[in-house]
Amino acid sequence: MCGRFVSRTDAAIERTFNVTPRDWRHDWASYNVAPTQPVPVIRTAGQVREGVMLRWGLIPFWAKGEPTRYSTINARAETIDTAASYRGPWRQGRRCLIPAVGYFEWQAVNGGKQAWFIRLAGGEAFAFAGLWEQSTKADGTVVETCTIITVPANPMVAEIHAxxxxxAMLEPQHCQQWLLGSVEEARATLATYPVEQMDAYRISSRVNSPRNNAADLLEPIN
Known part of the structure; x- marks a missing residue:
C-alpha cells in the first residue's frame, strides 16, 4: 500500500511530466504527504496534461461529496474494474498521475515499527498511477479526489511491508500509455516495479507524525 509519500511541483517536475498547470500550487513541496490532504495530480484535458490539486482519498460520485467510512487512499489493481468505489472512474477513463520522489512504509520490528523511505535507485521523480473522481455535495459543491493504485510488492518492499x-509506479516514458492508452494498454502499465531499479533505507520515527514535514525527514539513520 501507500499511506505517506513525498511530492513537489517545481519546474523540473513540470518539465519531466510535460504538464501545464491549471490549479497547481507552484513550487509546492511536502515531505510527508498524508491522506485527506490536497496532493498534486496530473490528468488530461483533451490531449493536454494539466496539473491540479485534489484531495487524496477518493470520494465516489454516489457518496454525494462526503468521505466514505472505509479507506479509499489506495485501490487494488486487481479489482479497480469491479470495486464499487473505483469501477466508475476506471470505466470512464479518469486515470491520473500523482508525481512523487519516494514513499514511506513501516516494518514491524521487536514489538515496534521502523520507518523506511523507498524510492528509485537514482532518486529521480516518478509517478504513481491513480484514478480521480468527481462527487457533488447536497449544496452543489463539486469535490474532486484521487486514489493511488497498488500492485503486488517486489521482494525488497515485501520484506518491509507485511x-x-x-x-504502481510509472517512469515518465510510460505515463502517456497510462493516461491515454486503451483499457488494455493502461492495465499493462500496472506492473510491479523492478527491485533492481529501487532502493530503500531506514529513517527517523519523526515521520510517524504528519505534523513533521521537512527535508531532514529523509535523512538515513543507522
Missing part, C-alpha cells in the same frame, strides 16, 4: 503491496 501485506506485500506497493504502489
Amino acid at each position: 501485506k506485500g503491496r506497493m504502489p
Whole structure:
C-alpha cells in the first residue's frame, strides 16, 4: 500500500511530466504527504496534461461529496474494474498521475515499527498511477479526489511491508500509455516495479507524525 509519500511541483517536475498547470500550487513541496490532504495530480484535458490539486482519498460520485467510512487512499489493481468505489472512474477513463520522489512504509520490528523511505535507485521523480473522481455535495459543491493504485510488492518492499503491496509506479516514458492508452494498454502499465531499479533505507520515527514535514525527514539513520 501507500499511506505517506513525498511530492513537489517545481519546474523540473513540470518539465519531466510535460504538464501545464491549471490549479497547481507552484513550487509546492511536502515531505510527508498524508491522506485527506490536497496532493498534486496530473490528468488530461483533451490531449493536454494539466496539473491540479485534489484531495487524496477518493470520494465516489454516489457518496454525494462526503468521505466514505472505509479507506479509499489506495485501490487494488486487481479489482479497480469491479470495486464499487473505483469501477466508475476506471470505466470512464479518469486515470491520473500523482508525481512523487519516494514513499514511506513501516516494518514491524521487536514489538515496534521502523520507518523506511523507498524510492528509485537514482532518486529521480516518478509517478504513481491513480484514478480521480468527481462527487457533488447536497449544496452543489463539486469535490474532486484521487486514489493511488497498488500492485503486488517486489521482494525488497515485501520484506518491509507485511501485506506485500506497493504502489504502481510509472517512469515518465510510460505515463502517456497510462493516461491515454486503451483499457488494455493502461492495465499493462500496472506492473510491479523492478527491485533492481529501487532502493530503500531506514529513517527517523519523526515521520510517524504528519505534523513533521521537512527535508531532514529523509535523512538515513543507522
